[in-house]
Amino acid sequence: MAWLSTEFYFYKGSAPCRSVWMCIKALKVDVEEKTVDLLKCDNKRPWFVRLNPQHTVPVLSDQGYVLWESRAIMQYLCNKYATEETQHLYPTDPEQRGRVDRMLFFDMGTFYQAIKEYFAPKLYNGLPPDPDKENMLKQSLDYLDNFIDLDQGNYLLGDKLTIADFALLGSITELDALEYNYKCYGEVYKWSLKVKQELPYYKKCCTEGIEMQKTRIKALADEVRKAEEKARKASIGGKK
Incomplete structure (x- = not known):
């Protein structure tokens, strides 16, 4: 029988993923961390949709048992892995x-x-x-x-x-x-x-993800400003 691992599929820029990651660290659960890059649409790839038809992150695959929705994952992890120290x-x-x-x-x-x-x-x-x-x-x-x-x-x-x-x-x-x-x-x-x-x-679970989100949001805003400036220049040129 093949050995099945516990896999955590997540994107650092996602707030719910950061919540679950902190829970995993607090419980000291040994997981394989698998990044799902939402900016590259990894969550829409067939292999991931088969894992989670809702194609959302985070996802936990615990020895073949698959669960998504961050709060449900945290409840499950505590129900299964909490010790007297972490109950x-x-x-x-x-x-x-x-x-x-x-x-x-x-x-x-x-x-x-x-x-x-x-x-x-x-x-x-x-x-x-x-x-x-x-x-x-x-x-x-x-x-x-x-x-x-x-x-x-x-x-x-x-x-x-x-x-x-x-x-x-x-x-x-x-x-x-x-x-x-x-x-x-x-x-x-x-x-x-x-x-x-x-x-x-x-810091490990949150800092990089926060900066990733800031960078993504700034890039979106920059794209809007460039498009507006292009439209403004085109409008001025059209009035000549």
């Missing part, structure tokens, strides 16, 4: 786990969704963010700011790190890549700063 990442107590799940769903359905909707023009077309969606992002940051109580500990849900921290921190790194200033949300800013400083794997 705090996804507690087994129903009430504590419920609090973690609530934050995961808040991130997926409210916070990260607000980031994607507000910045969609910038992320995909190099245009300014959608002003009609800005209040949605600000409201979600207000919610998160009120959820965090650093008097109870350094993390989202008290004195223990959980996968909710990974999920929300991944979303925060997207704001970092988009150079969005959230310092006015005091609890969010202090929490994110503390976690970034404390996690020994934060």
